[in-house]
Amino acid sequence: MLNRKSDNPTPVYFRLQSTIKDKIESGHWKPGDMIPPERIFAEEHKLSIGTVKKAISNLVNEGFLYRIQGKGTFVTGTYLRKDKLRYYRCFSSFDDNEGDMNIKLLEIEKTKPIPAINRLLKLHPKSDLFKISRLMNFSKGPRIFSTSYLPQKQFKDLDTPLFRTKIEKIALYSILEESYGVPTIYNQELIGAEGADNETADHLKIPIGTPLVTIEMLSFTYKDRPYEYRISYCNTSERKLFREY
Amino acid sequence: MLNRKSDNPTPVYFRLQSTIKDKIESGHWKPGDMIPPERIFAEEHKLSIGTVKKAISNLVNEGFLYRIQGKGTFVTGTYLRKDKLRYYRCFSSFDDNEGDMNIKLLEIEKTKPIPAINRLLKLHPKSDLFKISRLMNFSKGPRIFSTSYLPQKQFKDLDTPLFRTKIEKIALYSILEESYGVPTIYNQELIGAEGADNETADHLKIPIGTPLVTIEMLSFTYKDRPYEYRISYCNTSERKLFREY
DNA sequence: GCTCATTTGTTCGTATGTATC
């Protein structure tokens, strides 16, 4: 079955990796699921245990799986990649501690397509969107005003009361993963600075024109599929945005 | 020598990893150097080749080494980690191409200690610094004004004419690695927004008060030792700063 | 262009240790 020679120079362990990754990306195995033990893979594909170990440990390194000795091998969800993926943390200096944050949902509504955003999300030009506006508060008041756009078709029912209450308590990416099986694999960002406009100044309780950091974020799930476009306006007068890489 | 049992539960391959890493971090093997072949490690430490392979491939995954089939195993320099470490790229939109950049050296001089910076660089409060000011130009003019501070003691002769000409042609981190054996392992950043002050506005040829992205960066080499503090002011009106993670 | 020694890459298989339930 999975055998070398013939005319395919791809290593066996690599092809096994691909078949496992496919089952994850197709949703056959979901975040948190236990996949079959190494022994089973070895028997089914007539491979040595070492080759199976290599395939799995590569997927562990790539972040798709994690292993617990004595228990099994499991599919990684976003929450486990969080260290790498978590959005900006807020610090007042390099040696500061991170501040606490809470989220207020301002609005969640269905909107008509927005050409530039539909294009970024690789959607049909006529696909409708969800628009979610939120305010992030730190100790001394509102600091980040963000608006997210998601495909309506992919995330039905996101505007029901159930989700509205969840959104203030659980990170948006957790909801999308748990309820829709869409884990976050990576993000892209464009960062700029702008003076606060009327609406943003109002939300953040600052004078119009105050310099803000703008972060446009595009989030991707399996197979490089974008699923959220977000633009955030950050008041960094008290706390700046921290990143390590 | 490297043997299990006794009363040390640490895996053998892990201890071999540590001894190799030590030789790299102490400068015994420098970026670009070839380390001894697997066979030698196996013989010297009386280990099987598989165990040596595991230790080395872990260090490859951690980014300390890279291997070329048929040639050998080599110590990684910053230039090979560049994909992960390179500073912000400039894009006008998510699907844009990266713009070209050139660097102009404004000034390189010796300065007295600056308490806040000496503390961040973990230097003695009386250690003198180098101050390097540069201007990054993109197609449509100057866009980033940055000032770096480095320990004078660690980077002697950085203000000689030889380095002055190099700094405009080669990235600063390459110079520090090649001439002083200081590769970059990771960076920390604090990001904020500010209105341009007098001096910065002058350099970037923009009105005073124009919103700019400020990036404070702390660069680390082996063993979590900071070696550079840099503050950059970025005019993002044409091109924003791009990151993927 | 070819051969050969060297070095890493792949795959196999076995035995034993250790964590979980």
Added chain:
DNA sequence: TGATACATACGAACAAATGAG
């Protein structure tokens, strides 16, 4: 305690790339 699952370690055989001669 036993069954199960992953972890460590050993070692052999062959493949594939590199570079020197």
